[in-house]
Amino acid sequence: MAKSEVSKTGSMTVKRGLAEMLKGGVIMDVVNAEQAKIAEDSGACAVMALERVPADIRRDGGVARMSDPEMIEKIQAVVSIPVMAKARIGHFVEAQVLESLGVDFIDESEVLTPADESHHIDKFAFKTPVVCGATNLGEALRRISEGAALIRSKGEAGTGNIVEAVRHLRSIIGDIRKITQADSAELFEWAKRLQAPLPLVQEIAETGWLQVPLFCAGGIATPSDAALAMQLGAEAVFVGSGIFKSDDPAPRARSIVEATTHFRDAAIIAKVSRNLGAPMTGIGMDNIQERFAERGW
Amino acid sequence: MIGVSRKKSAIKIGVLALQGAFERHQKVFQKLGFDAVQVRTPADLAKVDAFVMPGGESTTMSQLLESSELFDPIGRRIKNGMPVFGTCAGMILLSKKILDGREDQLSFEAIDIDVQRNAYGRQIDSFEAEIEIDSLDSSFHAVFIRAPRIVSLGSEVHALAYCGDDVVLAQQDNVMVASFHPELANDVRLHELFLRGV
Numbered sequence: 001m002a003k004s005e006v007s008k009t010g011s012m013t014v015k016r017g018l019a020e021m022l023k024g025g026v027i028m029d030v031v032n033a034e035q036a037k038i039a040e041d042s043g044a045c046a047v048m049a050l051e052r053v054p055a056d057i058r059r060d061g062g063v064a065r066m067s068d069p070e071m072i073e074k075i076q077a078v079v080s081i082p083v084m085a086k087a088r089i090g091h092f093v094e095a096q097v098l099e100s101l102g103v104d105f106i107d108e109s110e111v112l113t114p115a116d117e118s119h120h121i122d123k124f125a126f127k128t129p130v131v132c133g134a135t136n137l138g139e140a141l142r143r144i145s146e147g148a149a150l151i152r153s154k155g156e157a158g159t160g161n162i163v164e165a166v167r168h169l170r171s172i173i174g175d176i177r178k179i180t181q182a183d184s185a186e187l188f189e190w191a192k193r194l195q196a197p198l199p200l201v202q203e204i205a206e207t208g209w210l211q212v213p214l215f216c217a218g219g220i221a222t223p224s225d226a227a228l229a230m231q232l233g234a235e236a237v238f239v240g241s242g243i244f245k246s247d248d249p250a251p252r253a254r255s256i257v258e259a260t261t262h263f264r265d266a267a268i269i270a271k272v273s274r275n276l277g278a279p280m281t282g283i284g285m286d287n288i289q290e291r292f293a294e295r296g297w
Numbered sequence: 298m299i300g301v302s303r304k305k306s307a308i309k310i311g312v313l314a315l316q317g318a319f320e321r322h323q324k325v326f327q328k329l330g331f332d333a334v335q336v337r338t339p340a341d342l343a344k345v346d347a348f349v350m351p352g353g354e355s356t357t358m359s360q361l362l363e364s365s366e367l368f369d370p371i372g373r374r375i376k377n378g379m380p381v382f383g384t385c386a387g388m389i390l391l392s393k394k395i396l397d398g399r400e401d402q403l404s405f406e407a408i409d410i411d412v413q414r415n416a417y418g419r420q421i422d423s424f425e426a427e428i429e430i431d432s433l434d435s436s437f438h439a440v441f442i443r444a445p446r447i448v449s450l451g452s453e454v455h456a457l458a459y460c461g462d463d464v465v466l467a468q469q470d471n472v473m474v475a476s477f478h479p480e481l482a483n484d485v486r487l488h489e490l491f492l493r494g495v
Contacts, residue, residue: 018442020318020387
């Protein structure tokens with residue numbers, strides 16, 4: 001039998017491939033090895049290693065940066081599921097450091113303080129897949145044109161309030177639906193309006209979906225929130241402060257995992273929503289000082 | 298190679314849809330003209346004739362198999378001869394023994410192989426390669442994502458393809474497994490191979 005020869009790492013296929021494998025799952029923010037273990041025990045499909053959850057970043061203020069490599073490595077050592085970590089927008093050296101640590105996915109994240117006011121990271125320069133946030137379809141397509149292997153709707157991280165995530169998902173998916181109905185001449189106008197490359201817009205018209213998977217982030221605090229994001233069309237969810245800022249993280253984490261899988265089954269969502277203790281308190285949008293979602297260009 | 302012979306339209310293929318790349322598998326079967334449905338509950342399972350376990354996170358799926366009360370019914374169906382195809386995480390779930398898994402991780406022990414999780418390294422080591430599959434006339438583009446490795450095979454298991462020295466496609470009776478992702482390859486031939494005779 002013939003045996004295979006050449007193999008290739010770091011290709012777009014391989015990078016998008018991991019995003020495909022995370023679909024239908026819950027990616028949980030964790031700040032230490034103990035939380036990472038709880039996340040894996042609860043059925044997380046990946047963890048996001050960071051120093052402070054977004055709710056604390058919001059409270060503390062100051063500059064939020066990439067996490068300590070030591071802390072990321074401790075998390076890598078205790079879990080067998082993929083480990084993600086955040087770099088600042090435009091901070092390609094933080095991304096290089098994260099790649100050298102062997103993190104499985106880099107999040108170029110608006111939750112951290114941006115390092116560049118006009119450029120995002122050239123994500124094609126990395127073998128590690130990079131996920132970026134987006135509030136609308138134009139932003140999503142600009143990130144894809146820079147090499148993002150996965151898009152997440154931004155929502156408003158650290159608020160425990162789903163309203164912004166819903167707005168962003170509806171905006172992205174609503175425009176995808178409209179583009180599939182547009183004629184070929186209208187696609188030029190769409191590209192102009194979205195400030196996005198025409199070939200990407202034309203591809204959406206043809207396939208009816210983004211070039212990469214679309215997940216939801218920013219504000220998920222309950223099993224119903226996760227199922228809402230999934231029913232709106234998200235393909236997986238990130239949960240940040242929602243788990244470890246709640247009264248009893250482990251059962252809440254498990255219930256969000258189950259609700260994400262059975263997102264159309266209200267009876268199951270009802271069952272897993274019982275007796276979870278208090279969710280994170282949350283913040284109304286009128287009461288926040290700074291919108292993370294406005295970071296990114 | 299597997300199972301009962303019936304008309305294409307009458308066959309219903311179930312794809313385990315707890316977590317992972319289930320939709321990609323479903324689309325391949327639909328492209329081939331088969332009725333393919335997502336399986337999340339025992340009631341869904343009861344309606345299908347053949348079954349696919351997709352790639353994704355095996356520890357997540359293991360927990361959801363239990364909470365969704367699917368583990369025992371799937372195990373029974375496999376024992377009763379239901380054709381099943383597991384890719385990557387799906388292969389881990391079907392294997393006899395899992396190395397580097399979680400202690401509480403479930404497996405169906407449906408194929409006599411020992412499998413090591415994440416054996417090729419982290420995502421940065423994920424790769425694609427051309428492999429030769431015995432019954433296909435040209436090479437197949439195989440995508441390996443944080444792939445598991447088959448570290449040993451029982452005597453009843455047929456090795457159907459290699460990558461380097463590793464067996465990456467194997468079959469025993471009604472169970473076929475791949476350590477790579479044919480659903481990501483835009484190539485329907487492996488799914489056809491699985492369906493041959495179903």
